[in-house]
Amino acid sequence: MMLQVIAKLALTMPKRKVDSENRAFKNRWEAEYMFTDIAGKPVCLICGANVAVIKEFNLRRHYETKHQDNLKDLNTEQKIQKAEELKKNLTLQQMFFTRAKSQSEAAVKASFIVAEEIAKSARPFTEGEFLKSCMIKVFDVLCPDKKQMLANVSLSRNTIADRVCEMATDLRTQLSERSKDFIAYSLAVDESTDMTDTAQLAIFIRGVDSNLRVTEEIMDIKSMHGTTTGKDIFENVCQSITDMKLPWDKLIALTTDGAPSMCSEKSGLVGRMRVKMQEENCTGELTAYHCIIHQEALCGKVVKMDNVMSTVTQTVNFIRAKGLNHRQFQSFMREIDSEFADIPYHTEVRWLSRGKVLNRVFELSNEICQFIDSKGKDSTNFRDEKWKCELAFLADITAHQRLKPPAPGT
Structure with a gap:
C-alpha cells in the first residue's frame, strides 16, 4: 500500500x-x-x-x-x-571560424550578384570565369591583399547555372505567394518558334489584389516539341494555372494572337478556356482580347503613310547598302561637324527599329538632302514641308509605341 x-x-x-x-x-x-x-x-x-x-x-x-x-x-x-x-x-579558433563563415557568406552573395547580371544581359554562363580572371588582375593592382577574397568566389559555368536556377525558383515562389491575394487576374499567351525550330509558349499574368496593387510578370514558358494545336496550347496553359494554384473563377481576361489555334471559339485556346471555366462553375465571363500584344504592328498597318516609309527606306538603303556611299556619308557628317556620325540601318525583321530610323532621318533631313543632291538623286520629298510633317508624326508615333508597350490583358 x-x-x-x-x-x-x-x-x-x-x-x-x-x-x-x-x-x-x-x-x-x-x-x-x-x-x-x-x-x-x-x-x-x-x-x-x-x-x-x-x-x-x-x-x-x-x-x-x-x-x-x-x-x-x-x-x-x-x-x-x-x-x-x-x-x-x-x-x-572561434574567431577564425566566424570570419571564415562571414567570408563564405559574402562569396556566395557575390556569386549571386554576378549571376544575376549575366542572366539579365543574356550572356553565356561561361562569362563568369572570364569576369573573375579580369577582376583578379584588377585586384592585383589595386588591392593585392584582398585578392584571396575574390578567389573564394565561385563563378564557374555550373555555379552560374545553379545560381540562375535558384533565383528563378525564388521568383516563381514569390509570384505564387503574391497570386494568393489576387482578386482578379488576366493572362496573355503567345506562341513563337526559336532558332532551333522549337515552339515556345510564353504565358504572362497580370493580377490585382484588394489594395489595387498590380502585378505583371511572365508566369511560365513551355517548350512544345510536337504539335501546336489549340488542344496542346490549352493543356499547357491549364498545367501552368494548376502549378501556380490559381483559382479559375478569378480569371477575367485572356489575350492571344490571331492564329486559329489561339482565337478559335471551338477548337482554339479561347473556346476551350471558356468551356473549362463553365466546367469549374465560374460565374464570370471570360473576355478575350485579340492581338493586343501586337498593337504596334497593327498600328503600323492601319496608319496609311506608305509614301513616308517607302521614301525613308529607299534613302537609308541607298546610303547604307553600298560601302562607298556609306563611307562618303560618314565623311560628309564629320566634315559638317554633325551631332550624329551615321544613320541606323532599317530591317523589316526587327520592325521596332523603324522608330529609331525615322527619328534619325528626321533629325538629319537637311544633311541627307544635301548628300542626296551631291549624288544626283531626287530630294523633292525632303524639301516638301507636308512630307516632313508626316515624317515627324510617324517618328513620334513609332517612338511612343516603342517606349510604352501595352500591358497584357488591357
Missing part, C-alpha cells in the same frame, strides 16, 4: 527542471577542471567537449577520467597558466 502511495505521489509531483536551479559557472573550475563557460555551457579547454548541465560533479568526472593523468605533474599556478593558454587558443 505504501509503495502505491509513493508511486502515485511520484506521478503527480512536477518534474525537477535543471534550468530552474539557476546553476552558475564558477571561475575556479577553469584551473581545477580545465573548463570554461561559452554561451552558458561548460566547454572543456583540452578536448572541446561540452557538458549539458553546469554541475561540478560532471566537470570533475570528465577531468578525472580523461585529462588528469596528463596534467598531474602541474601545480596550481601552472594549471592556471595552462588554462589561460587554452582559452586564448579557443578564442582565436
Whole structure:
C-alpha cells in the first residue's frame, strides 16, 4: 500500500527542471577542471567537449577520467597558466571560424550578384570565369591583399547555372505567394518558334489584389516539341494555372494572337478556356482580347503613310547598302561637324527599329538632302514641308509605341 502511495505521489509531483536551479559557472573550475563557460555551457579547454548541465560533479568526472593523468605533474599556478593558454587558443579558433563563415557568406552573395547580371544581359554562363580572371588582375593592382577574397568566389559555368536556377525558383515562389491575394487576374499567351525550330509558349499574368496593387510578370514558358494545336496550347496553359494554384473563377481576361489555334471559339485556346471555366462553375465571363500584344504592328498597318516609309527606306538603303556611299556619308557628317556620325540601318525583321530610323532621318533631313543632291538623286520629298510633317508624326508615333508597350490583358 505504501509503495502505491509513493508511486502515485511520484506521478503527480512536477518534474525537477535543471534550468530552474539557476546553476552558475564558477571561475575556479577553469584551473581545477580545465573548463570554461561559452554561451552558458561548460566547454572543456583540452578536448572541446561540452557538458549539458553546469554541475561540478560532471566537470570533475570528465577531468578525472580523461585529462588528469596528463596534467598531474602541474601545480596550481601552472594549471592556471595552462588554462589561460587554452582559452586564448579557443578564442582565436572561434574567431577564425566566424570570419571564415562571414567570408563564405559574402562569396556566395557575390556569386549571386554576378549571376544575376549575366542572366539579365543574356550572356553565356561561361562569362563568369572570364569576369573573375579580369577582376583578379584588377585586384592585383589595386588591392593585392584582398585578392584571396575574390578567389573564394565561385563563378564557374555550373555555379552560374545553379545560381540562375535558384533565383528563378525564388521568383516563381514569390509570384505564387503574391497570386494568393489576387482578386482578379488576366493572362496573355503567345506562341513563337526559336532558332532551333522549337515552339515556345510564353504565358504572362497580370493580377490585382484588394489594395489595387498590380502585378505583371511572365508566369511560365513551355517548350512544345510536337504539335501546336489549340488542344496542346490549352493543356499547357491549364498545367501552368494548376502549378501556380490559381483559382479559375478569378480569371477575367485572356489575350492571344490571331492564329486559329489561339482565337478559335471551338477548337482554339479561347473556346476551350471558356468551356473549362463553365466546367469549374465560374460565374464570370471570360473576355478575350485579340492581338493586343501586337498593337504596334497593327498600328503600323492601319496608319496609311506608305509614301513616308517607302521614301525613308529607299534613302537609308541607298546610303547604307553600298560601302562607298556609306563611307562618303560618314565623311560628309564629320566634315559638317554633325551631332550624329551615321544613320541606323532599317530591317523589316526587327520592325521596332523603324522608330529609331525615322527619328534619325528626321533629325538629319537637311544633311541627307544635301548628300542626296551631291549624288544626283531626287530630294523633292525632303524639301516638301507636308512630307516632313508626316515624317515627324510617324517618328513620334513609332517612338511612343516603342517606349510604352501595352500591358497584357488591357
